[in-house]
Amino acid sequence: MEFGEGCRAHAPSRLVAWTSNNRISEEELKELQSRFSEVVEISPERLRRARSAWAPTSVMIRSLGRRVPADWVARELRAQGKLSYDVEVFIMAAGFLTVRFRSQEDRDAALENGPWLVAGQLLAMEQWKANFVLGVNTVSRTVVWIRLPCLPLEYWERESILDIAAAAGRPLAVDYCTAQLQKLGYARVKVEINAITLLKLGTFIQREEQRFWQAFVYENLPAFCFSCARIGHLESSCQFAVEGPIG
Incomplete structure (x- = not known):
């Protein structure tokens, strides 16, 4: 007999779903709290x-x-x-x-x-995080390289490039070719992003009395959904409803 098997016959049927895959929703947690009052305390x-x-x-x-x-x-x-x-x-x-x-x-x-x-x-x-519960919490921080294609030359100072890249995430570094102005087709920046939030596809840059759109190109991403701008699934299997702009 597997551990916990003897209890399943007496458990509410809707609770079996999360015990079988080790996941529990907030609603199921509230139901458990209403049914069980015993608490184990660790010093x-x-x-x-x-x-x-x-x-x-x-x-x-x-x-x-x-x-x-x-x-x-x-x-x-x-x-x-x-x-x-x-x-x-x-x-x-x-x-x-x-x-x-x-x-x-x-x-x-x-x-x-x-x-x-x-x-x-x-x-x-x-x-590492204390009290990290698998199925409830997740790991979403990742580091990626992004490209800023066709960036005008007057914005090719390191500080300006990092300021622009900050619209995508937390900038960490520019690559060697970008720092040395060796390849001016695109600037390349390493950024930290949250993999479960919407990716920024670009940003507007204000220039005197006008502004222009600077696109972001992400390198080596897994499956990307063009519907919700999240990574990890394709548009055909998207479960997120997006209202309004996503950039």
């Missing part, structure tokens, strides 16, 4: 001790496309991060991974050094 000191083993040096990861093997992720983190050791990888449910480095500096470098692509799949990566 704050024990929690502080347990969290100290994870918080300073760990990240949580999920693929924004197909799932990739955990050992592939570990190899990529070591190779691209130029680490002298193998990171610890802990396989979670629903395709999530927790990765622990040996130092906070290595963890912070991994967060800043994206984009992380493994087997062609873009990874979302965030600092």
